[in-house]
Amino acid sequence: MTLDEVRALAAWMTWKCAVVNIPFGGAKGGVICDPHKMSMGELERMTRRYTAELFEFIGPEKDVPAPDVNTNEQIMAWMMDTYSMHMRQTVTAVVTGKPLNIGGSRGRREATGRGIMIVCEEAIKKLGLIREKTRVVVQGFGNVGSNAARLMAEAGYKIIGIAEVDGGLYNPNGIDMEALWEFRQRNGTIHGFPGAEKYDSPQLLVTECEILIPAATENQITSRNADRVKCKILAEGANGPTTASADEILADKKVFIIPDILCNAGGVTTSYFEWVQDRQGYFWKESVVNEQLEHIMKTAFDDVIPYAETHRVNNRIAAYMLAIDRVAYTLRQRGIYA
Numbered sequence: 001m002t003l004d005e006v007r008a009l010a011a012w013m014t015w016k017c018a019v020v021n022i023p024f025g026g027a028k029g030g031v032i033c034d035p036h037k038m039s040m041g042e043l044e045r046m047t048r049r050y051t052a053e054l055f056e057f058i059g060p061e062k063d064v065p066a067p068d069v070n071t072n073e074q075i076m077a078w079m080m081d082t083y084s085m086h087m088r089q090t091v092t093a094v095v096t097g098k099p100l101n102i103g104g105s106r107g108r109r110e111a112t113g114r115g116i117m118i119v120c121e122e123a124i125k126k127l128g129l130i131r132e133k134t135r136v137v138v139q140g141f142g143n144v145g146s147n148a149a150r151l152m153a154e155a156g157y158k159i160i161g162i163a164e165v166d167g168g169l170y171n172p173n174g175i176d177m178e179a180l181w182e183f184r185q186r187n188g189t190i191h192g193f194p195g196a197e198k199y200d201s202p203q204l205l206v207t208e209c210e211i212l213i214p215a216a217t218e219n220q221i222t223s224r225n226a227d228r229v230k231c232k233i234l235a236e237g238a239n240g241p242t243t244a245s246a247d248e249i250l251a252d253k254k255v256f257i258i259p260d261i262l263c264n265a266g267g268v269t270t271s272y273f274e275w276v277q278d279r280q281g282y283f284w285k286e287s288v289v290n291e292q293l294e295h296i297m298k299t300a301f302d303d304v305i306p307y308a309e310t311h312r313v314n315n316r317i318a319a320y321m322l323a324i325d326r327v328a329y330t331l332r333q334r335g336i337y338a
Contacts, residue, residue: 001030005218009068012239013268016261018323020300022272027063029054035070047075051082058083060093060279066271067097069142069217073109077102093278096271105274107289113147113215114290115266116237117155118297119258120211123233126305127256135209137161137231139201140216141190144237144264146181148213153177160209163201164190165216170199170207206230214241215264221246229255236260251314259316261323262304269296 006028014026031050035043057063067076076097083094092103100106107114124134136159138149145162153159158174169175175196183193191198205212205220206228214220215237221229226246234250235258236242242250242257250257270293277283284292308318 001032006030009239012261014327015320015323016265016268018326019261019304019319020265020269020296021303021326022269022296024064024268024272028068029065030068043075044078047078048082051079052086055083055086058094060091060275064093064271064275065095066268071097073097073099073104093275096274098274103274103278105270105277105289106284106286107293108270108274109143110147110151111270111289111293112144112237112264112267113149113151114293115269115297116144116148116213116215116235116263117151118266118294119263119301120152120157120213120233120235121155122298122301123235123256123258124210127232129210129232131156132158134158134211135160136211136213137163137204137207137209138237139163139205139212139214139220139241140238141184142215144267145213145215146184148215148237150177150181157211161199161204161207162190162196163199163204163216165201167191168199168201168204169193169196170204171196211235213237216241219243221250223249226250227253229253232256233258236263239264247314247316257315258301259304259319262300262315262319265300266293266297269293 009028010026013028017024017026031046058065065079076095077099079095080092080098084090097108098104124131134157136152136157138145138159141162141164149159149162159177160170160172160174162169162175169190179195180190180193184190206225208230210231211233212231213235217238218240221242223245226249233256239260270289273289273292304315304319304322307322308315311318311321
């Protein structure tokens with residue numbers, strides 16, 4: 001975690017919200033620590049102090065934090081509670097990604113992964129691919145990657161590879177995602193899973209497949225491996241997984257990129273739904289959450305791709321053009337109060 005990384009993520013969040021047309025701006029925050037090395041007590045004290053220090057800057061009408069890397073429902077619950085104690089009343093709408101029983105939204109946990117599946121579905125329709133014959137490699141088996149893989153397997157896609165930091169799994173006939181999920185829940189790792197062979201993670205990124213989903217951290221597809229990438233569709237589940245130089249190589253190879261600010265926007269979209277529900281005090285059925293998410297993701301995909309074709313630019317540039325255009329138009333409309 002660095003200041004520059006936080007700045008970049010805050011900017012991405014601005015454009016991401018504009019691409020999917022939801023009324024949030026862009027901000028980001030973080031703490032330099034390794035939560036895996038901390039006790040629950042330490043994690044709670046740090047979270048509460050962080051929230052107390054941010055008290056003036058966050059709020060349902062100011063800035064609404066949501067979970068990201070190494071942040072879970074428990075941490076969001078502590079943040080909500082700390083803010084509420086300072087306000088002397090329960091304010092559920094101050095953060096999103098909370099547990100269901102204290103103002104969380106159904107479908108929030110799977111939302112980023114589900115959003116990825118929705119845009120992949122639109123991409124294969126566009127390219128004329130058949131779902132059952134579409135091989136998928138997923139990098140990262142955290143919240144985003146695991147949910148994308150499980151939902152896509154359930155829908156009929158063939159998940160042939162899972163890459164983790166310390167090694168991956170490969171099965172050309174498809175990996176049983178539910179069995180892998182249960183194995184990981186039991187053992188805390190994907191290694192030793194009997195339904196796939198052990199495989200080198202960097203190698204999985206350049207394995208032949210139709211869809212590659214980098215869903216871990218930034219800068220994974222670089223000038224060093226982009227020329228060997230063999231996917232037809234690159235669906236960016238992570239923020240900034242592709243470097244600028246890799247982008248140019250992939251463009252020459254005619255890889256259909258679903259840029260991060262579109263591809264992984266399912267998370268912030270469902271965070272928006274959670275905020276709306278908290279403010280209404282009325283909670284939606286999971287089917288309603290998923291239906292609304294699908295509508296927003298499909299609409300955004302249908303806005304970005306024709307924009308790319310009209311302006312003869314790649315999908316990433318089109319997504320940024322559309323986002324910047326929307327933000328600039330709105331700022332002009334509001335004017336400047338001097």
